[in-house]
Amino acid sequence: MNENNADAGADRRTHLRDRLIDIAQETVAAQGLAGLKARDLAAAAGCALGAIYTAFHDLDELILRVNARTLARLEAALDAAFVDAEAEQALEAMARAYLSFARKDEPSWRALFEHRLPPGAPVPAWYADARNRLFSRLDAPLAQLLPGRDATARAALARTLFSAVHGVVALGLEEKIAETPPKLLDEQLGVLIRLLAAGLMMESARLI
Amino acid sequence: MNENNADAGADRRTHLRDRLIDIAQETVAAQGLAGLKARDLAAAAGCALGAIYTAFHDLDELILRVNARTLARLEAALDAAFVDAEAEQALEAMARAYLSFARKDEPSWRALFEHRLPPGAPVPAWYADARNRLFSRLDAPLAQLLPGRDATARAALARTLFSAVHGVVALGLEEKIAETPPKLLDEQLGVLIRLLAAGLMMESARLI
Numbered sequence: 001m002n003e004n005n006a007d008a009g010a011d012r013r014t015h016l017r018d019r020l021i022d023i024a025q026e027t028v029a030a031q032g033l034a035g036l037k038a039r040d041l042a043a044a045a046g047c048a049l050g051a052i053y054t055a056f057h058d059l060d061e062l063i064l065r066v067n068a069r070t071l072a073r074l075e076a077a078l079d080a081a082f083v084d085a086e087a088e089q090a091l092e093a094m095a096r097a098y099l100s101f102a103r104k105d106e107p108s109w110r111a112l113f114e115h116r117l118p119p120g121a122p123v124p125a126w127y128a129d130a131r132n133r134l135f136s137r138l139d140a141p142l143a144q145l146l147p148g149r150d151a152t153a154r155a156a157l158a159r160t161l162f163s164a165v166h167g168v169v170a171l172g173l174e175e176k177i178a179e180t181p182p183k184l185l186d187e188q189l190g191v192l193i194r195l196l197a198a199g200l201m202m203e204s205a206r207l208i
Numbered sequence: 209m210n211e212n213n214a215d216a217g218a219d220r221r222t223h224l225r226d227r228l229i230d231i232a233q234e235t236v237a238a239q240g241l242a243g244l245k246a247r248d249l250a251a252a253a254g255c256a257l258g259a260i261y262t263a264f265h266d267l268d269e270l271i272l273r274v275n276a277r278t279l280a281r282l283e284a285a286l287d288a289a290f291v292d293a294e295a296e297q298a299l300e301a302m303a304r305a306y307l308s309f310a311r312k313d314e315p316s317w318r319a320l321f322e323h324r325l326p327p328g329a330p331v332p333a334w335y336a337d338a339r340n341r342l343f344s345r346l347d348a349p350l351a352q353l354l355p356g357r358d359a360t361a362r363a364a365l366a367r368t369l370f371s372a373v374h375g376v377v378a379l380g381l382e383e384k385i386a387e388t389p390p391k392l393l394d395e396q397l398g399v400l401i402r403l404l405a406a407g408l409m410m411e412s413a414r415l416i
Contacts, residue, residue, distance in 0.1 A: 113384060131385060159386055160376060160396040167375020168368060176321060177339060178367055188368040198410040199403025208406045 032107035087141035088197040240315035295349035
């Protein structure tokens with residue numbers, strides 16, 4: 001195979017990869033992870049079933065590629081909401097943007113949490129990066145509230161706050177523990193942020 | 209059919225129901241909801257597949273019966289942890305008991321959140337009662353912290369606090385957003401409770 005042919009082969013593989021991610025993304029957005037079947041993907045992409053496994057290591061990699069795009073869209077939504085103001089307002093704006101994103105893009109958002117790698121399989125570095133970029137959005141308000149903390153402590157706190165907001169959003173949208181009409185969920189999120197922000201202020205004043 | 213025969217039939221149905229719930233409970237505890245198959249259940253109970261549907265309205269009812277037992281065990285775990293002391297200590301003790309329960313009984317605990325009724329199907333009253341009994345455990349510390357709130361406001365707040373704790377526990381145990389060794393998760397839960405308790409104290413002092 002000469003060099004031109006090798007390049008053309010690599011181009012075709014890249015093209016097929018992108019096409020499969022596009023189709024998988026649309027499927028997940030419409031039907032969630034449960035709707036994603038390799039056979040249907042291959043049919044929609046007009047390739048053989050086996051070609052999926054030349055383009056991706058396995059179906060998990062394809063799902064993580066779709067989820068990384070969801071993380072990037074979520075990151076953009078948080079950036080759009082980010083208020084360069086008081087830390088509390090910035091945290092509240094991001095929490096509300098998170099809820100809006102989850103409402104608008106529920107199946108894709110849910111896929112971020114439903115997908116599990118096989119036991120022992122490491123999270124690819126490119127996926128961990130996409131996730132960490134998202135959490136880094138909390139860093140500025142936390143640095144403002146708790147100037148004494150180092151970056152590691154802030155990152156741990158960012159994850160704790162994110163998890164708490166996620167819990168209220170996830171159980172509220174699924175109406176898992178009670179009927180939760182949109183207005184009530186908006187209120188619950190407001191209460192959570194108000195309590196956490198007050199706690200962070202007490203913490204920053206070293207009162208707790 | 210005379211009365212004795214009718215009684216014997218009802219007894220047999222009750223016996224089969226209990227037996228199926230027992231077997232389903234063991235299956236869920238060992239393999240999670242995904243391991244629950246009607247065919248295997250019938251084989252283990254020594255009954256025909258169709259007999260499951262004379263004992264239960266559908267498989268969802270059987271799963272909710274198993275989940276109601278999990279809720280009762282969780283309620284007992286919270287009661288055992290309940291400290292009749294300062295509200296903050298009581299809330300922290302219950303949050304830690306929740307984490308312990310989730311760790312020890314992970315597949316059964318996870319089944320509480322993984323199971324979804326078909327769209328539009330109402331939650332049976334006996335299941336809603338079991339869930340509400342669980343949340344009522346938060347009522348005493350919240351009444352202590354916020355004596356001015358009525359029962360409805362306290363119930364909404366109990367759900368918000370539970371959801372926040374659940375978010376930290378669920379994402380932490382799944383190591384969904386970062387590696388979360390047990391010690392880190394214990395710390396994260398401690399931080400969340402400290403922040404929320406400080407927020408509740410500010411709220412009770414009408415400072416926020």
